[in-house]
Amino acid sequence: MPVYKKKGYLHQHFRIFHLRDVSMKEIPFHYHDFHKIIIFIDGEGQYIIEGKTYPLKPRDILFVSAGEIHKPVTYHGKLYERIVIYVSQDFLTHWQQEQWEDNTNLSDCFRLARETSSVMHMPKGTEHDLLFHMKKIQQVDKDEGFANQLYTEILFIEFMILLNRALQSNQLDKLHEATYDPKIQQIIEYINTHLVDDLSINLLSDTIFMSKYHLMRRFKAETGYSVHQYINSKRLLLAKELLSTTSHPITDICFQCGFRDYSAFSREFKKQFKVSAREYRNN
Template sequence: MEELKESVKSGYLTEKFKLFHLKDSQPREYMYHYHDFHKLIWFISGDVEYHIEGKSYKMEPYDILLVNQGEIHKPFVDFSTIYERYVFYISRGFLEEHSEAGSDLNQCFQTAHEEQGNIIRLSAKESRALFETVKLLEGVEKEQVYAEMYSRILFLKLLIELNKCCLNNPDVYHKTARYDKKIVEMIHYINENLSKDLSIEALSSRFFISKYHMMRKFKEETGYSMHQYVLEKRILAARNLISAGCPATTASVECGFKDYSTFSRAYKKLLGQIPSDAYL
């Protein structure tokens, strides 16, 4: 259980969405982390390689990086140049609230997850048009009349136009990541089969790889031990089920925990609350 200390839930979102314009020039160490919300990064400049769930992306200016809620990620930055980007924290509830039948604002994030392509590269014309909206959002002063409404309208415009670009041209999802195919297949299997036996022995047998080589490569590619990764993914999935109204005992079983007390202790250690708090 001590392995839980190696990972971190990063950032808090008390609003429906939030925009940050960040410029880092001083060396700092980023940890592997995840969020309880979606994150959109509009990359401006720097020498950055972004790691997401075992895949590594070399960022190019004006790339859009989509990180789904719960996806484990970390940037590797060469601070010889300034690392500049716009970062949006986005509540999934906000996307659901403003989506309609046939017009799902979560579609670009869902496609990025399903296609395992987290980078969007738009044409110069499309990128300029969308970036104008980003700059307008940045310029909204919180104290001005109708600021909150205007920000919401601008952000919805940005999301609608981004999703339209992705629907009209699926090739905007750039699958240029470097990755170990076996490890990425394993990550996908784990996330799709949380209720099944995901022990080291079971995974080693399924993927025809020695236990020690598998554990070493998994840690190397993801920053997580296999035990830690499986445990956290199970807890986060259970939290989502409980939040949706599923009884905590049922959620723990559906996410692969054989003993509720073990689940409850691990849940509290990772999330800082007991499972029943997710109903609130």
């Protein structure tokens, strides 16, 4: 497989890379349209996910769902070593759509993390199986033996099964301390549960009893995005999901995602994903 460039784009089912930095350039807040798993190996650092700041320690595992705004915080001269895994939503959806008797859903780990903690800890013993399989995937990925690509994919599916089992059987420590602004978290939760509704800044400021100017300033400081940018990105990701999982007309999807103007939706979709909504559905 070709070497993956760290630019935040994913053109395969999944990509894995082992990174070790001591002086890393600051990475701004951003989000992806794929899921990301980070296994923190060694060093010092923090990670901000959707306005919550998590201090990191070795054997922590981070779950960043598609669309979640995040960024790492590193320290000059301090080691920051981790394994980063990008995994396509479509790849996980494919396995979800198979008619398994036990309703297998490999993306359950991201749902469970959103409901509990985005950063969990692997106790000694637990990390052995997960890291062993991850190293095996990386080794096989470099080989050129018979059906190597298929073998790599099978090993990765096995890793995702083990990871989901670890969460569902409470093998990972979910009690991970995080610092955050309660008011901003309240707004983030409100936005994500009311994407199709009116989300004017006046309504949001009234919801948490804060002046709109104070809200906009604090939201930007905590997430790196303006309120409008945050809402827009979440609505576009919802539209992308509906385009690939439903047969609803594109105009209907536009309004189902909270957009009030189809031309504005079409323009923003193409700007964000580099293809039109129709081209994305056709492809």
